[in-house]
Amino acid sequence: MPFDESFDLVVVGSGASAVAAACVAKSQGLTSVIIEKLDKFGGSTAYSGGVFWMPLNPYLEQGDSMEDALRYFEATAGDSGPASSLERRKTFIENSPKVIALLQQHGMQFEHSRWPDYYSDRPGGSKEGRSLNAPLFDLCELGEWQDKVGHSPNMPQVPVNTPDYCRMTNAKTSFKAKLLAAEAGWMMLKNVLLRRKVRGSGVAVQGRLLQIALREKLPIWLGTKVNSLIEENGRVVGVTVEQDGKERRIGATRGVLLNAGGYAHNRAIRDVHQPFGIDPRWNWSSPGDTGDLIGQVEALGGYTDLMDEAIWVPGSMDADGTPYFNVPMGTGKPHHIAVDAKGSRFADETCAYMEFGQRMIRTGGQTWAIMDSQARKKYPWGPCLPGSTPEKWIESGYFIRDDTIEGLAVKCGMDPQTLRETVDRFNGFARKGVDEEFHRGESVNSRWVGGNTHKPNPALGEVSKPPYYAVKLCLTNVGTAGGLMTDEFARVVRQDGRPIEGLYATGNSTASVMGRAYLGAGASIGASLVFGYVAAKHAAAAND
Template identity: 30%
Template sequence: MTGERAGHLDRERHMQSYDVVVLGSGGAGLVAALAAASKGMTVGVFEKSALIGGTTAISGGGIWIPNNHVMAASGFMDNEADAHIYLDRLTHGETSPDLLRQFVKTGPEMLRFLETHSDLRFFSVDRPDYHPGWAGARNGRSVEPLPFEPGMEAGLFETLRYSTLRQPATSTESRKGLSADIIADRQRRNIRTQGSGLVAGLAQACAKAGVRFHVSNPATGLTFYGQRCTGVETANGCVSAKVGVILATGGFEWNEDMVSAFLPGFTSAPTTPPGNNGDGLRFGLEAGAAIANMTEAWWTAAYRIPGEELDGMPLTRNMVRELALPGSIMVNSRGERFVNEASSYNDLGMSFNIFDPGAFSYINRPAWLIFDNAFKNRYAVASIPPTQPAPNWMHTAASLTELANKLSISAEGLRATIDRFNGYALDGHDQDFSRGEDVHGLYYGDPEITPNPCLGVISEGPFYAVEVAPGNNGTKGGLKTTTHGQVIRHDGSIIGGLYACGNVAASIFGKGYPGHGGSLGPIMTAAYATGMNLGAGGIG
């Protein structure tokens, strides 16, 4: 369908012209488009898939922003100095100080902008930073959208990507439980939460601001006049950008060649939509852009249920809470634990990339979540509720030895590991990895279990195992940019008219992940700064 009013979808094939062209419709692309439109720019958002929202739409929707007004209103104290102390340790001095300063200073401004220019409202999530023992760490820096009831035209609403894996509940409501009546009422009213709520609010605000969306319209390249980017070539024709082109196309985690080149030895199991093939990264490289942080991703532990798909590709899910709950462990082929299972998913995910030169292999691949019948009957595991029998893909055995043989892992190693772990559970202290001994680990524990809510014995057969894959929530490496979002060449010069934000740009956090929403926080802030810059006429 083709709409005549701003915000409608447009699938006509003809030469078009905008002040600003945005490639990609995830959180970064939508924020950049809204910021530019708020300054009077005409903006076109071009999305290669049939759905708007990208990875953001299926995410938890958390946004990590230090010293923001939402956390202050909830009684959480913070300041810029402590944020810098925390981030300096997180980034190991590998990130431009200018980019870090911009993030800390501009992030709160971005959040206020969203509440002013959209119907989104946010709440502060009562959870700690992922390294709560570090100097400068705080509670409440993560914010999340309140449940959002869309009020947009049906055509636009129908194009919004929606995660069928999440109930219409905030992360806080999901942990505490939400009544079936409330869930049914929200579903009837099309209320969106978490990442899908964030995308719905941003898309609605963009439409009201005059932004036009072009779905199922992939870009095939950039156009230049001399050394300046002047537009894009798309499947439906050429599009001129009078002020600038913003690349917000996501990462490269679904591009096998790029994964092989930049993440050697890593078998990718992305939790993201399959459209993240590194298109924008390729466009930037062809234009001579510099790149950074290419060996990093937003790592996670993940699992796959046979037969499940997303956009025609295998669906990968994050594994988080069942790793921290009492009565489970994760082991490698030696039957040994190798990480604090209750640590942040990014830090835990990095443990899959450890290479043992003696064995000449990645010793923690594959890995297995091991638990017993008591755990199975108490908690949901890999999306299977306690009331549901174990499916065929969940390995089951009457004894630990039988289970180890089924998994082709060391039975002796597994028995020794569980004996050792059971002693820790009774004592309440994990002598190997300190699981459940900081407030972050306890966040996903079971408060009814003592003395340690993250430790429980594994003793009641039958025993179970689920394969844990080295997954990622997107890649962190990408194009180098300035604080204005301009794409930089290897010699430090600017590629005129070309901008980047989101996972197509190099992450300012390097290897690290500061807290819940640590990916969306900086990319939305950078997108806001980029859009506002173009709204002022652009630089370069």
């Protein structure tokens, strides 16, 4: 059957890499189209903190090297299977500065987040951090498209970027953080007075990328669902889409790039691969993150890996079903600890959130955040500012309160003696400034999370002032980390390593190049951006 319309490159999904891939195609004299099934642009990137983890990026004052980045991969991701092969790692590292340069040529702006790598103390780790973010962006610059950028309903639409928000959690204890909070308040007032829509985080990233796409006149089809892949003689040559109530056949002469996210909102897939009970309300990714095409790709011979993994960002859920992120920017602050169902600590509360989630799963039971009145006085918890704890949180059972540690343990179903011993042991560590159990507060990143103001260790503070509080933790997540297996050219591959011709994938549609680790803030978005760029470069040369 003939195609209704054809392009050289068809990009399925409007996440981080879509515009970069389309820009590569245009630079090579090729045509492309970005197809998004939702009526909003941006995918899960628009719902995210909007940070990119990018080795060799030009903003690193202390520099970087392929050798250091590879050492850090090895020390952190280790042997994670073919998704994180040496070839894929090298491709990711080598092409990180190239995609940055490409986007800068088209007007994209970046800022150094100054967020330490999550394992900054390991070989090759960067203490200044390899993460970048986009500056704040006024959506009004998009004209008639200003309301077509997606955003998370769980994240307030404010003119603050994620790295600065993290710093602002120390506003009660740091003058610099107070200044940041005051600046954010002034920006919010200016938004109202000047009728602006200045935004930060993932909305700023995708707003800027959408602006590039509009300036370059790159075709974008919103509200258009890809129903199937079209295969001829073992090669993917196009897709069928549902557009305006009609099915159309769209050809792809060079390739189809799957950039459609993972399967965070596909309950059937998650129940098979993640049988430890994921409440759908814990998902913070785009609602389009449904894994629609995984089965079709498997039917073509593709296979998956790491399907039991997710980008865990553990938090809590109030009685109204609203989820909050609390690890590590809640649990990692002084005067907080996290314990298992028995009342024992099980992790460094400042560690990378994906690792913390994995440790939660391994406990096999309920986990809790424990804090005292000092914590509530000095630090926020979710949307609640320091200095108060809403009485409705207590009345609803979201927060459990007691004047003694033993009484708190009983209310939570823990052994009172175990929790008492845990708290006493931790308080001893806090007084000495050394966590002998989980080494909290030893790395640069751990101290950054703690706030760099508390003494003698920025991440350690006694849990010793009543009343005491407990909150159930849950496996909130921002997407899945498993998916289709791809090679160093972002081609979807079969079990024997042979590529499915004409089919590429990137981002959360794939098994992560980071394996089972999260190397730094924005690791998933950085990888998505790079491999979308790599896929487009390879597709552009495919028939040359």
